[in-house]
Amino acid sequence: MSPQKWFLRRWWSDWRFQYQVWRTVIDWTVALYLIVPSLAILIDRYLAWWKEEPSWLSPLPPSSLVGMAFLLVWLGSLRLYIEPADQLFLLQRTEWMRRFLRTGLLFAWIKQALESLWITVLLWPLFRQKMDVSFPAVVAWWIWIWQAKACVALVKRRLTVMERPFLKRVWTVLFFIAAGIGFVTVGYEGIDNPAVLFTAATILLGCWMIWMRMRVREQGTWLQDMAYEQTQRLKWASFIMGKSGVLNRPSYWVKKRPWLFPRSGRIFRKQTAAHVLAEAVIKSFFRNGQQLIQYGQLVGVCTMAVVVSPFWLRWGLWLLFSLLLGLWVRSYWRGWCSHALFRVWFPEGSIPKSGFIIAFSVLHLLGFLPLSVAVGIPSFGGWGALWMIPVGWGAGRLTVQLFASWEVSTGVPSRSGFPG
Numbered sequence: 164m165s166p167q168k169w170f171l172r173r174w175w176s177d178w179r180f181q182y183q184v185w186r187t188v189i190d191w192t193v194a195l196y197l198i199v200p201s202l203a204i205l206i207d208r209y210l211a212w213w214k215e216e217p218s219w220l221s222p223l224p225p226s227s228l229v230g231m232a233f234l235l236v237w238l239g240s241l242r243l244y245i246e247p248a249d250q251l252f253l254l255q256r257t258e259w260m261r262r263f264l265r266t267g268l269l270f271a272w273i274k275q276a277l278e279s280l281w282i283t284v285l286l287w288p289l290f291r292q293k294m295d296v297s298f299p300a301v302v303a304w305w306i307w308i309w310q311a312k313a314c315v316a317l318v319k320r321r322l323t324v325m326e327r328p329f330l331k332r333v334w335t336v337l338f339f340i341a342a343g344i345g346f347v348t349v350g351y352e353g354i355d356n357p358a359v360l361f362t363a364a365t366i367l368l369g370c371w372m373i374w375m376r377m378r379v380r381e382q383g384t385w386l387q388d389m390a391y392e393q394t395q396r397l398k399w400a401s402f403i404m405g406k407s408g409v410l411n412r413p414s415y416w417v418k419k420r421p422w423l424f425p426r427s428g429r430i431f432r433k434q435t436a437a438h439v440l441a442e443a444v445i446k447s448f449f450r451n452g453q454q455l456i457q458y459g460q461l462v463g464v465c466t467m468a469v470v471v472s473p474f475w476l477r478w479g480l481w482l483l484f485s486l487l488l489g490l491w492v493r494s495y496w497r498g499w500c501s502h503a504l505f506r507v508w509f510p511e512g513s514i515p516k517s518g519f520i521i522a523f524s525v526l527h528l529l530g531f532l533p534l535s536v537a538v539g540i541p542s543f544g545g546w547g548a549l550w551m552i553p554v555g556w557g558a559g560r561l562t563v564q565l566f567a568s569w570e571v572s573t574g575v576p577s578r579s580g581f582p583g
Contacts (some may be wrong), residue, residue, distance in 0.1 A: 166262040172358045173244035177396060208471055212288035218541055219470045225293050228286060229350040233343050235282045236308060239275075241316040243267040245392050250385055255384045264379045272313050272371070294354055303357035303364075304350070310367035317374050318342075324387035361408065363544055440518030444499055445525050454495065461491060462530040466537045474542060484530055485562045492526045493566055516567060524563045531559045555560035 164172075181282040189198070211217070243264060246297065283305040290296045296304075318338060325331040329519025353360035430445065450456055466483040469477050539547030 164261055170263055170266045173493050188403055191515055197228045216292040217471055226351050228289055229347045230284055233346040235310045236315055240395050242395055245388050254354040261379050268375045274310050275312045279312050280305055282308055301358045303360035306364045307360040310364040313371050314367050315342055323391050324384040324422050341553050437518035441521035444522040466534050470541055485558055488527055489562045489566050492523055520567050528559045531555055
């Protein structure tokens, strides 16, 4: 079998695996009552962008749209579908493996063309309302985003195989800043002059070909490549199983160098059982960078959704997202309570309800108050951000009480139940 056919076989196998993963959580009820209405709302908002400029876009400068495009370019990963058994070919069939990697990189390049086209189509009405760009400029933008996304993905993939975590983070941050400045500068200057974008895209294409040749001939990174591939393959499966409470992540409990609460000082002066429980949950959340990133992403998506929605829909989404954040916090709580050490501190049936309320209030309001401020600004202006803080706090407290009553009524003490 040729390397090209073997790569396509690997890709098809991974696609089927991801399909089976999502099939476990998306049935016809979820698709009918959640996905279909969400798609209908998004399509309606997108068509409205073509008719008139959205209210949240008017105060933003044109360069912010270019920065938004770069954030979309930065997302994603570059998969080569390498497996542990491929180490055998490294010694026996070096040229075969090089052709396999070359096929994977070319496949990723074509895939990024489609992703870049999606980004261009998504931002087209916004650029049209803000700067009235021409069709040749849109085509130039697509080609520019395509080549920029290909180079960014290839460099990010190279940074993932670095052995020292600290240097990896430093180089990733430096590359993000440098790439962002370069992308915004070239993209903003090329809005009125498509020749600038075509020239920059040609240069990036040459850089990508050179980096691809270097990547194909690179050796000594197979272990890091395989670890990266396994992480990407199981990313959504781990996320779904973790949120469902099937997997117990040690990172809930262990963080050697936390950014927040680095010392085990007391948050509450009074050390009751409820305060000890709430303090442990809050500290473990803030000491877990992965949870903070996921929670920030959820709040960011919800904030963007309420900002771009019309006035009549914004308040309904605000209440809906309060419940959604509550479900997220409850999922984290249940994963925390499922750990074996938890049963040492709080035996079955002895979890204080007040501890749940304290921890739930802090984690829920952490994301819901900024969301409430985001609802108030486009609805009532600058003063709306101020008076939405107490309104958001009151709505958040109602959500907390709702989930506290819900958890009490479930009657599952080994997972999340409380004494009646």
